[in-house]
Amino acid sequence: MNKQIVKSALINKEYIVNEHPSGLKIMLYPMKGFSSNYAIFGTKYGAVDNAYVNEKGETVNLPEGIAHFLEHKLFESEDGDAFAKYAKTGAYSNAYTSFDRTCYLFSCSNRFYDNLKILLDFVRSPYFTEATVNKEQGIIGQEIRMYDDMPGWVVMFNMLAGIFHNHPVKIDIAGTVESIAKITYNTLYDCYNRFYDLSNMFIALAGDFNTDEVLDFIYNNLKLPENPVKDSSSVFPNEPKGVKEHFVSCKLDVAKPLFCLGFKGENAAETPNEMQIVSMEILLKMLAGSASPLYKELLQSSLVNEEFSFEYFNGRGFAVPIFEGESDNPQRVMELILSKAQEYREKGLDERLFEAVRRELYGRSIRRFDVAESVVSMLTDATVLGYDLFKYFEAITTVTPADVAEQLSVFLAENAVLSVVNPASDKEA
Amino acid sequence: MKYVNIANGVKGLFIENNRFSTTHISVNLYLPLKNETIAVNALLPYVLSSCCKEYPDFSALNLRLSELYGADVGGIADKIGDTQLLKFFSFCVEDDAIPEAVPVAEQACDLLFSMIFEPSTKNGSFLDADVERERRLTLEKIEGIINDKRAYAISRITKEMYKDEAFGQLKTGSYDAVAATTGKSLFAAWQEVISTAEIVIQVIGKKLPDGLFNRLAEKLQGFERRVAEIKTATPKKPNATVNRIEEKMDVSQGKLVMGFCTDVVGGDKETAFLAVFADLFGGGPYSKLFKNVREKYSLCYYCAARPNRSKGFMLVDCGVEPKNAERAEAEILNQLEDIKKGDLTAEDLAASIRSLKDSLICLNDSQAALDNWYSMRISDDPVSPEDYISIIEKVTIEDVIKAAGLYTLDTVYKIMPLAKSRESEGEN
Numbered sequence: 001m002n003k004q005i006v007k008s009a010l011i012n013k014e015y016i017v018n019e020h021p022s023g024l025k026i027m028l029y030p031m032k033g034f035s036s037n038y039a040i041f042g043t044k045y046g047a048v049d050n051a052y053v054n055e056k057g058e059t060v061n062l063p064e065g066i067a068h069f070l071e072h073k074l075f076e077s078e079d080g081d082a083f084a085k086y087a088k089t090g091a092y093s094n095a096y097t098s099f100d101r102t103c104y105l106f107s108c109s110n111r112f113y114d115n116l117k118i119l120l121d122f123v124r125s126p127y128f129t130e131a132t133v134n135k136e137q138g139i140i141g142q143e144i145r146m147y148d149d150m151p152g153w154v155v156m157f158n159m160l161a162g163i164f165h166n167h168p169v170k171i172d173i174a175g176t177v178e179s180i181a182k183i184t185y186n187t188l189y190d191c192y193n194r195f196y197d198l199s200n201m202f203i204a205l206a207g208d209f210n211t212d213e214v215l216d217f218i219y220n221n222l223k224l225p226e227n228p229v230k231d232s233s234s235v236f237p238n239e240p241k242g243v244k245e246h247f248v249s250c251k252l253d254v255a256k257p258l259f260c261l262g263f264k265g266e267n268a269a270e271t272p273n274e275m276q277i278v279s280m281e282i283l284l285k286m287l288a289g290s291a292s293p294l295y296k297e298l299l300q301s302s303l304v305n306e307e308f309s310f311e312y313f314n315g316r317g318f319a320v321p322i323f324e325g326e327s328d329n330p331q332r333v334m335e336l337i338l339s340k341a342q343e344y345r346e347k348g349l350d351e352r353l354f355e356a357v358r359r360e361l362y363g364r365s366i367r368r369f370d371v372a373e374s375v376v377s378m379l380t381d382a383t384v385l386g387y388d389l390f391k392y393f394e395a396i397t398t399v400t401p402a403d404v405a406e407q408l409s410v411f412l413a414e415n416a417v418l419s420v421v422n423p424a425s426d427k428e429a
Numbered sequence: 430m431k432y433v434n435i436a437n438g439v440k441g442l443f444i445e446n447n448r449f450s451t452t453h454i455s456v457n458l459y460l461p462l463k464n465e466t467i468a469v470n471a472l473l474p475y476v477l478s479s480c481c482k483e484y485p486d487f488s489a490l491n492l493r494l495s496e497l498y499g500a501d502v503g504g505i506a507d508k509i510g511d512t513q514l515l516k517f518f519s520f521c522v523e524d525d526a527i528p529e530a531v532p533v534a535e536q537a538c539d540l541l542f543s544m545i546f547e548p549s550t551k552n553g554s555f556l557d558a559d560v561e562r563e564r565r566l567t568l569e570k571i572e573g574i575i576n577d578k579r580a581y582a583i584s585r586i587t588k589e590m591y592k593d594e595a596f597g598q599l600k601t602g603s604y605d606a607v608a609a610t611t612g613k614s615l616f617a618a619w620q621e622v623i624s625t626a627e628i629v630i631q632v633i634g635k636k637l638p639d640g641l642f643n644r645l646a647e648k649l650q651g652f653e654r655r656v657a658e659i660k661t662a663t664p665k666k667p668n669a670t671v672n673r674i675e676e677k678m679d680v681s682q683g684k685l686v687m688g689f690c691t692d693v694v695g696g697d698k699e700t701a702f703l704a705v706f707a708d709l710f711g712g713g714p715y716s717k718l719f720k721n722v723r724e725k726y727s728l729c730y731y732c733a734a735r736p737n738r739s740k741g742f743m744l745v746d747c748g749v750e751p752k753n754a755e756r757a758e759a760e761i762l763n764q765l766e767d768i769k770k771g772d773l774t775a776e777d778l779a780a781s782i783r784s785l786k787d788s789l790i791c792l793n794d795s796q797a798a799l800d801n802w803y804s805m806r807i808s809d810d811p812v813s814p815e816d817y818i819s820i821i822e823k824v825t826i827e828d829v830i831k832a833a834g835l836y837t838l839d840t841v842y843k844i845m846p847l848a849k850s851r852e853s854e855g856e857n
Contacts, residue, residue, distance in 0.1 A: 010528075033448050036791040081724075083714035090783025092713070092791075109790035138727030145682035146730055146748045151576050253679040255572035291492035299487075299562060305569040326573060356495035363498025363522045363533075370449045372794060397528070424679040 001215060008390035010397060013369060015379070016211045022224060023199025027379045028214055029206040031372055037112045037207030038372035041123045042103035044202075044384055045195035047173040048317060049100075049234035052194065059235060062191065063182040065140070065175015068097040070188050072136050073128055074104070082122040091115045099169050100316035101384045107373065112209060117221055124223040126192045128185035137180055144174045151252045151421045152324070159260040159322065159419035162245040166237040167269055169318045193229060198222075200232035204379040206372040236317060239269040242414075249420040258421040259330035261323045261337065262313070265410035272312075272319045274387045278361070278395040279403045280312045280321055285357040286349060286404065287340055287411075288323060294340045303333050316384050321410060330420050341411035349401045362396045430811050432629070433642060436649055438656030439628040441642040442811055444799060445635070450526040452534050452634035453796035456545060456645070457804045458515040458626035459659050462508050462595045468602025469610050469618040474504025474515050475563045476555055476615060477544050484540075485549040485556070493540070498522050500537040502544065506600050509805055510662025510694065510739030515622065516804060517545050520796070523635070538638060546648040548619065554612035555619075564610055571604050578844055582684040583744060586842040589674055590665060590688045596740060623649070625657040631803055633796045659807055664692040664741035667837040675843045683751040684844040685758060686744055689836035694741040697812050697820055705824040706832035707736035707743055708781040710768060715780040717764040717773075722747065728757045739805075743836060751845050758841065768833040771826075778826055785821055789814040 007014040015029040047068065051061045075082045075095065082104075086093040091108035093115075104123050108115045147153045160170040174180075205214060243264050272280070288294050288310050298304045308325035327333050368374035382389040432440040460470060484490035494500045500521035507514040521537035524530070549556060575581045584599060591597030601607060630645055632638070667690040693700060711718035711734025722732040732747035749757045767773070792798045792814045803811055 031448075035793045083719075087713070087715035087780040087784070090780075090787040092784070092788060107791060109787050135724075135727055139723060139730055142682065142728075142748060142750065143730040145750070148681045149578050251679075253578075254576045255574075256569065258576070285495075289491075289495075291488055291495045293488065296488040300558075302565060305573075306566050307569075307573065326569065326576075353492070356492050359497075360495040360499035363500070363527065366498075366522060366526055367451055370451060370796075 001219070003211075003215065006390065008393060011366060011390070011393050013390070016215070018215055020198065020219070020222070022222075022228065023197075023230070024222070025202040025383060026215065026218060027202065027204045027383070028209075028211045029204070029375050029379065030209065030211055031206055031375070032208055034208045034372060035109045036107050036372055037109075037205065037209060038105070038107045038376045039116060039119060039203070039205045040103045040105045040376050040380055041119050041203050042101055042201065042380060043196050044100065044200050044316065045102050045232070046098050046100040047171050048168040048236070049195060050168045050171060051237070052234045062187065063175065064171050064179040065173070066183055066187065066191055067102055067195075068174050069136065069140060069180055069183050070191055071095050071097045071102050072140060073132060073188060074123060074126060076127060076132055077122050077125040078127045082118060085118045085122070086115065089114050089118070097173055098315070099173065099318070101380065103380065112207065113217060116214075116217060120218065120221045121223070123196075126189065126196075128188045130185055133183065133185050133188070140174060140180055141177050144177055144180075147172070147174060149252075151254045151258050154250065154252060155258045155260040155324070155419050155421045158248040158250060158421075159262045159417055160320075162248045162417035162419060163243055163262050163264045163268065163320060165240050165244045167239045167318065168236060169315075195232050197225065197229040197232050199228065199230055202380070202383045204376045204383070206375040236269070243417050246416060247418050247420075249422060251422045251424045253424045254421055255423065256326045256328060257330055257423065258326050259324065259333065260419045261330070261334050262320045262417045262419075263322075263410045263415045264320065264417065265415060267319055269318060271316050271385050272314050274392045274395045275399065275403060276319070276407070277312060277314065278392065278399050280407045281361055282354065282357050282399060283404045283407045284310045284312060284321060285360065286353055287337065287344070289357060291353065291356060294336060298333065298336065303327050303329060303336070314385075330418060334416060334418050338411060338413055338416070341408055344405070345408050349405055351401065354401050354404065358396065358399065365393065365396065430813060432809070432811065435630070435642045436646045437654045438626075439645065439649065440630070441645070442629060442631045442803060443637045444631065444633045444803070446633055446793065446796070446799070447635050448794065449634060449796055451520060451522050451796065452632065452638065453518070453520050453800055454538055454541060454641070455516055455518040455631045455800050455804060456541065457629045457631065458622060459629070459807060460513045460515070460622060460626050461657055461659065462511045462513040464595045464598070466618065467513060467595055467598055468606030469614055470513055470515060470622055471506035471601050472563060472567060472607060472610055472615060473619055473622060474506050474517060475567065476559055477548055477619075478502065478504040478517065479563060480549045480559055481540070481543040482547040482549050483543050497533045497537050498527055500533065500540070502537055502540050504544070508596065508600055509807065511596060512659050512662070512739075512807060514804065515626070517541060518800070535638065538641070542644065542648055546623070550616060553616055555615045557612055560610065560612045560615055564607060567601050567607050568604060571599060571601055571607065574599075578678070578680060578684050579746065579748065582686045582842055582844055583746065585674070585676070586686045586688050586744065586840055589672060589842060590690075590742065590840050596662070620652070624652045624654055627656055627659050629804065631800055633799050662694050662740050664694050665690050665839070667839045671838050672840040674840070675845055677847050678844050680844060680846050682748045683754050683846065684746070685749050685754050686746040686842045687758065687761060687838060688840040688842070689743045689745070690839045691741045691743075691835040693835060694739060696808060697806070697817055700738045701817070701820045702824045702828040703736055703832050703835070704738065705778070705781055705785065705821055706768070706829045707734045708785055709773065709777055709829060710734045710765065710833070711745055712781060713784050715777070715784065717768065718745070718761065721764055722757060722760050726760060728753050728760065732757070732761070742839070754843060754845070762838070765833055765836070769830060771830050773826065773829065775826065778824070778829060782821055782824065786818050789818050
């Protein structure tokens with residue numbers, strides 16, 4: 001068993017990595033003295049993996065929402081559902097599907113090995129039938145309806161639809177009522193066999209445990225496939241440069257217009273590395289964070305409220321900086337962001353502000369090691385995106401204003417997409 | 430673990446926990462929840478934490494917090510039964526977790542005290558610009574509740590159920606009362622709050638910062654303390670006939686919330702059996718509502734029961750296809766009736782207790798969760814999550830059946846779609 005210890009002298013932390021012969025990546029982060037354990041068994045398969053090329057060389061397009069549907073259905077095995085099994089141990093269990101991954105998780109304060117066994121078993125035991133697929137269509141149908149009524153969700157996906165011509169990140173994770181109606185138990189098995197191959201999967205655990213024991217336990221209890229696929233690749237359609245639409249809007253029952261402003265740079269359809277992520281996170285805080293001059297201006301002129309936020313929306317194969325919020329004048333918010341970026345390009349970055357937000361990012365990131373769930377989430381992010389977690393911290397200490405300034409080029413009007421959800425009551429006006 | 434008496438109506442609680450690289454400090458002010466003061470009091474934490482005498486400009490304050498490695502220093506308002514809670518907190522990495530020798534934790538704590546006790550004021554008034562900014566933010570928060578239909582439905586049913594009481598109001602108070610707040614009224618409220626609140630300072634971390642409790646006592650010396658009595662909440666008498674409200678909105682999914690009342694309120698010992706019942710009824714995936722309303726009948730994606738310990742009620746809410754709303758309501762009531770009739774197994778109860786225990790133990794791994802746990806309990810002796818486990822372990826099937834029988838359906842609130850369909854504009 002090749003047990004590798006990954007260490008960071010900088011932040012004085014370490015974890016264990018092991019690659020199982022099947023290709024499964026196992027990461028164990030010991031947290032001495034903690035009460036709870038947190039575990040994820042995940043696969044690098046999400047809503048973006050919506051097409052693949054089969055052995056005959058044909059492109060197979062999948063129904064939108066199938067990764068999420070599969071996640072729901074994997075909870076049911078032939079011998080009962082996983083929730084019922086966890087009910088016997090008291091663990092909290094759940095699963096989620098995002099753009100680029102599907103993760104099955106539990107957190108518990110006791111019976112850790114029983115819970116780990118349940119997780120290892122059910123994720124490796126697909127059981128799909130016509131009846132169980134039909135039943136799920138009703139539940140997921142209600143989940144989709146719920147998202148349809150969530151303006152924050154709608155405004156974000158409308159923005160993505162404006163940014164990308166073809167890139168599958170614009171597909172709604174849960175699909176549509178129509179697309180999930182096309183899912184059969186056969187397509188679920190096809191997707192499972194391809195994308196849940198162990199070589200495409202990972203396990204991340206954090207908690208107070210003995211790493212040798214845990215590793216032995218996983219090796220002894222992991223069900224291996226009879227015919228490993230070893231090809232879990234998906235294909236993304238070619239994404240042209242330039243945005244699809246600069247402005248997208250719709251109406252919903254909201255109090256004030258909601259906006260989501262995204263920028264499509266040269267690397268919008270690529271996976272960012274540690275330094276790009278750190279530089280962009282610092283730049284966003286410098287542009288519009290709580291200590292920035294722009295945020296002060298936006299608040300004082302009543303252009304935004306506490307709903308205002310920003311993030312570097314990124315993952316496996318996509319990277320888009322976004323700003324979101326509520327405003328009576330989203331267009332003006334966009335103009336001010338653009339002009340602040342222009343000012344930074346012309347006059348350079350304020351060094352005091354740079355240093356302050358760099359420290360903020362460091363302090364906030366280091367705090368995440370205090371929570372098992374956050375540790376697992378950081379390990380998961382690094383695995384799915386293919387970067388080194390500790391290098392991310394090194395980047396926070398070595399990043400320079402010049403690195404940050406390099407990211408400024410994306411904030412141009414020609415790269416911008418503004419999505420707005422207007423109040424429905426205007427309809428009668 | 431015991432409270433330390435610091436001054437008249439001021440207590441300190443230190444929860445030693447060596448797991449974290451941060452120290453979490455909160456100053457909790459408890460006041461009677463009153464219609465006249467809820468809004469002005471609730472605005473205080475937001476104005477106070479946005480600036481202070483030392484940093485009258487909020488951007489300069491935020492810059493300082495960033496420089497302290499992203500210290501979180503802020504305030505919120507909440508309601509616990511008939512009590513209002515104003516919480517101020519400071520959450521900062523400890524000095525040994527950062528590369529430089531800067532006493533960040535101490536400086537963050539200084540800022541916390543400055544915010545509460547040394548606000549930016551002039552001539553007996555908060556500054557207009559600060560009040561206007563925070564007032565607008567609160568008003569827009571109130572208006573924005575409608576954006577989240579689930580939260581909106583819960584706020585509406587609470588208002589309906591407790592329309593004659595301060596508890597029926599939002600945590601922020603009403604729109605009109607917030608709008609009427611001025612720099613002067615806020616200043617008067619600040620003086621009153623600091624003088625009359627019951628105060629508890631909670632510290633969670635490796636060690637209690639030197640002299641922290643004394644410093645709080647010193648800060649209070651300039652105020653004439655006359656502490657207002659904090660009482661156990663009064664439960665609601667259920668409506669003789671169920672109050673039914675339906676609102677039409679431009680939505681695709683309906684929302685159903687059912688409000689049930691009991692007359693049991695009080696501490697953990699008196700109410701633990703209600704919490705176990707509510708969990709078994711509509712808590713985790715092992716609950717009656719999840720197993721039946723969601724899994725067996727595919728009626729909902731979520732269907733959950735949430736008890737309110739301090740005010741003695743329970744809300745059951747779900748998102749539902751409009752045509753299935755009546756069926757969902759009937760099925761929720763059926764599940765309740767089944768429990769009343771004793772249609773539950775020892776394993777049903779065991780599953781709930783196991784799950785509750787597990788999550789209670791996990792609270793020790795989160796400073797914010799522990800802080801919240803203690804500050805939501807107003808008592809002379811702190812009840813730890815472990816103490817609470819020993820209480821819920823004693824809950825029996827008979828207790829759960831009894832609990833189910835104590836709840837009376839009081840109000841049903843629904844959001845239903847408008848008849849017309851939604852259109853997208855598709856502009857470019």
